[in-house]
Amino acid sequence: MRPLTPQRILWTCAGLFGVLFVVVVISLRMGAYPISVRDIVDTLYKAAAGRRDEVPVEFWQVVFGLRLPRIALGILVGASLSTAGAGFQALLRNPLADPYVLGVSSGAALGAIISLIAAPHVVGAIQIAAFIGAASTIAGVYFLGRRGGQLDSPTLLLAGIVAASFLSAIIMFLLTMVTGSELRSIAFWLMGDLTAPPPVTNVLGWLGFLFFVFIVAAGAMYTTSSDLNLILTGEQEARHLGVNVNRVKFVVYIAASVLTGLAVSVSGAIGYVGLLIPHVMRMFFGTDYRMLIPTAAIGGAIAIVLADTLARTVVAPTELPVGAMTALAGAPVFIYLMRRRMR
Amino acid sequence: MGERPITRAARIFVLISFALVACAAGHAAETRPREGGRYKGADAGLRQAAANEKRETKNVTDETGRHVAIPPNVQRIVTLAPNLTETIYALGLEDKLAGDTSYCDTPPAAKLKPHVGSPQTPSLEAIVALHPDLVLATTSINRPETADALLRLGIAVYTSDPHTVRGMLDSIARMADLVAAGEHGATLVAQLQARLDAVHARIGDLPLVHVLFVVWEDPLITVGQNTFIADALRWSGAESAIVAEQNWPQLSVEEVVRVQPEYIVLTPNHSESDAANKSSDLEKLRARPAWKALKAVETGHVVVASDEFDRPAPGLIGAIEQLARELHPEAFALSEGGKTIVGGTHAAMETLTSDAAKKECVSCAL
Numbered sequence: 001m002r003p004l005t006p007q008r009i010l011w012t013c014a015g016l017f018g019v020l021f022v023v024v025v026i027s028l029r030m031g032a033y034p035i036s037v038r039d040i041v042d043t044l045y046k047a048a049a050g051r052r053d054e055v056p057v058e059f060w061q062v063v064f065g066l067r068l069p070r071i072a073l074g075i076l077v078g079a080s081l082s083t084a085g086a087g088f089q090a091l092l093r094n095p096l097a098d099p100y101v102l103g104v105s106s107g108a109a110l111g112a113i114i115s116l117i118a119a120p121h122v123v124g125a126i127q128i129a130a131f132i133g134a135a136s137t138i139a140g141v142y143f144l145g146r147r148g149g150q151l152d153s154p155t156l157l158l159a160g161i162v163a164a165s166f167l168s169a170i171i172m173f174l175l176t177m178v179t180g181s182e183l184r185s186i187a188f189w190l191m192g193d194l195t196a197p198p199p200v201t202n203v204l205g206w207l208g209f210l211f212f213v214f215i216v217a218a219g220a221m222y223t224t225s226s227d228l229n230l231i232l233t234g235e236q237e238a239r240h241l242g243v244n245v246n247r248v249k250f251v252v253y254i255a256a257s258v259l260t261g262l263a264v265s266v267s268g269a270i271g272y273v274g275l276l277i278p279h280v281m282r283m284f285f286g287t288d289y290r291m292l293i294p295t296a297a298i299g300g301a302i303a304i305v306l307a308d309t310l311a312r313t314v315v316a317p318t319e320l321p322v323g324a325m326t327a328l329a330g331a332p333v334f335i336y337l338m339r340r341r342m343r
Numbered sequence: 344m345g346e347r348p349i350t351r352a353a354r355i356f357v358l359i360s361f362a363l364v365a366c367a368a369g370h371a372a373e374t375r376p377r378e379g380g381r382y383k384g385a386d387a388g389l390r391q392a393a394a395n396e397k398r399e400t401k402n403v404t405d406e407t408g409r410h411v412a413i414p415p416n417v418q419r420i421v422t423l424a425p426n427l428t429e430t431i432y433a434l435g436l437e438d439k440l441a442g443d444t445s446y447c448d449t450p451p452a453a454k455l456k457p458h459v460g461s462p463q464t465p466s467l468e469a470i471v472a473l474h475p476d477l478v479l480a481t482t483s484i485n486r487p488e489t490a491d492a493l494l495r496l497g498i499a500v501y502t503s504d505p506h507t508v509r510g511m512l513d514s515i516a517r518m519a520d521l522v523a524a525g526e527h528g529a530t531l532v533a534q535l536q537a538r539l540d541a542v543h544a545r546i547g548d549l550p551l552v553h554v555l556f557v558v559w560e561d562p563l564i565t566v567g568q569n570t571f572i573a574d575a576l577r578w579s580g581a582e583s584a585i586v587a588e589q590n591w592p593q594l595s596v597e598e599v600v601r602v603q604p605e606y607i608v609l610t611p612n613h614s615e616s617d618a619a620n621k622s623s624d625l626e627k628l629r630a631r632p633a634w635k636a637l638k639a640v641e642t643g644h645v646v647v648a649s650d651e652f653d654r655p656a657p658g659l660i661g662a663i664e665q666l667a668r669e670l671h672p673e674a675f676a677l678s679e680g681g682k683t684i685v686g687g688t689h690a691a692m693e694t695l696t697s698d699a700a701k702k703e704c705v706s707c708a709l
Contacts, residue, residue, distance in 0.1 A: 032460075032469035062468045065496045177589065184463055184486050195467065197492040317469035318445060318460035 082300025124199025
């Protein structure tokens with residue numbers, strides 16, 4: 001195998017960014033409201049030049065009010081879930097690990113349902129409650145998952161799975177108590193949904209804040225990538241080579257959990273991306289975490305934007321939940337790639 | 344993995360993504376209507392906006408407590424639920440209806456309007472593309488997120504939230520006011536109220552029949568006290584035998600056996616004639632082990648309500664009349680004129696839109 005140089009990582013990421021850019025342009029163009037590429041360029045140019053009044057109201061609403069925020073949110077959620085998935089797969093040394101395996105999504109869902117029952121009409125309550133639910137689950141599973149003061153992968157995995165089923169049981173119980181309209185909201189939330197409006201009026205500031213959190217958490221995980229490579233060959237060996245295994249595990253655990261909590265609180269539980277994309281990226285670019293973390297992030301973004309574009313257009317004007325789309329499209333693609341690789 | 348498979352895999356990946364992109368682009372190009380050049384429909388929107396500025400906007404609080412600025416002179420309405428579409432038609436405002444949902448089937452003409460998707464997952468951009476002055480939504484089928492998102496875009500959304508039949512009538516009057524059709528609204532509401540009063544005059548003194556209203560058979564779902572259906576049942580001279588806090592409680596059949604309702608009220612889930620429905624539904628219920636133990640099933644006290652019964656729309660009144668007749672046939676057997684009242688709910692529905700039919704209904708009510 002060729003040595004992994006920073007140049008190669010940069011070039012690969014640049015290539016993936018190119019794909020993401022194309023996907024974003026396509027996504028901007030497609031939808032129930034017809035827009036040509038020329039219109040998009042025109043609108044974006046006028047927006048950049050500050051000549052907003054020359055852009056028709058509907059165009060402005062569709063491009064800047066609906067599609068761009070949704071694409072940005074999709075990029076953020078996809079990148080977060082995929083990075084978190086890569087992190088959990090290393091931390092638990094289990095290829096089946098995904099961002100939800102440790103019960104984070106169930107905790108977030110529980111928070112969301114409680115907020116729907118307690119304060120049904122407060123905009124933003126769901127997101128905040130979901131994040132609190134995710135954070136408490138993360139903390140709870142962390143304390144359950146330690147053995148002898150250290151994070152023990154099998155114990156952590158068991159603690160997470162038990163927490164997830166316990167929280168799901170509470171959710172099922174609460175679901176029988178909510179009334180019609182709340183039930184509808186929660187059903188969409190459980191399937192993953194990018195259509196919910198952001199909880200604040202300053203959409204740009206909101207997205208900026210989310211991206212800032214993403215950069216911090218993903219960056220923290222990236223600092224451990226060389227150590228993660230060693231830990232994946234065996235914890236004992238890594239220790240002998242001078243890796244502070246406990247510190248690395250702690251950083252990865254917190255970073256991956258924050259990323260999951262972030263994604264889940266703004267979009268609900270979008271499945272499959274966090275499990276599949278890291279594996280797909282491993283097939284393409286190898287198992288080195290220095291390469292895997294950035295490529296998984298961009299790959300996750302591509303996957304969600306593509307899936308959401310399909311969700312918006314397949315049965316237009318009705319919209320499908322993006323979570324259904326990721327599973328529907330993700331599974332066959334993954335099986336195909338896996339079979340190819342085995343040949 | 345060696346170098347070869349990686350580059351090959353990368354090439355395939357790029358190919359797949361470009362194939363997807365090409366498909367997507369082709370699909371979009373095909374479906375794009377090519378009428379009137381670029382920025383289609385935008386001019387109309389701008390002109391509308393300019394016209395609106397001349398008059399004052401109306402600030403109202405909708406039935407869910409959201410503050411909404413309703414533009415004056417509403418010309419383009421989008422409805423997000425079948426009952427709202429039906430209401431707009433009943434108010435004679437179908438010319439102002441710019442779009443509705445794919446569920447809107449009453450009256451049949453509503454199916455021909457541009458659709459914005461299903462009530463739960465409408466496409467926000469399809470709604471924007473219709474540049475509506477006012478979007479009507481309801482809590483009984485829409486998600487609050489849809490209204491929130493549209494309000495963010497500066498589109499006026501009025502959400503109705505009726506929990507009783509009277510509440511529904513008030514809601515109709517309020518929506519009529521919003522679109523400057525207050526008089527139509529008042530007339531329609533007065534007509535509907537008069538029909539309700541006529542039913543009440545016949546059966547108001549009779550004891551309420553205890554019924555099980557079946558929203559869904561498997562799992563068994565019925566109505567809670569705080570729904571317009573529970574209230575419509577009371578107007579029909581019936582009362583839900585099940586007392587529940589939730590709007591759509593799920594029941595065990597055992598509970599139904601324990602309560603032993605006098606009648607089972609089913610809602611139709613297919614569009615065959617009511618009589619055929621009733622006998623086949625009764626057969627189906629009799630075939631089920633636990634249901635056989637119900638006295639109502641044994642004695643054939645199974646009624647199929649009109650499909651208008653689960654819609655808070657003008658047609659609900661006709662559905663109430665029909666159910667009242669089925670549950671209290673003795674009260675309707677002889678009217679003052681000595682004639683039996685005939686006519687189903689659909690005939691009643693049409694009276695709201697056409698004058699000729701209105702006369703017909705007046706004559707049949709006499």
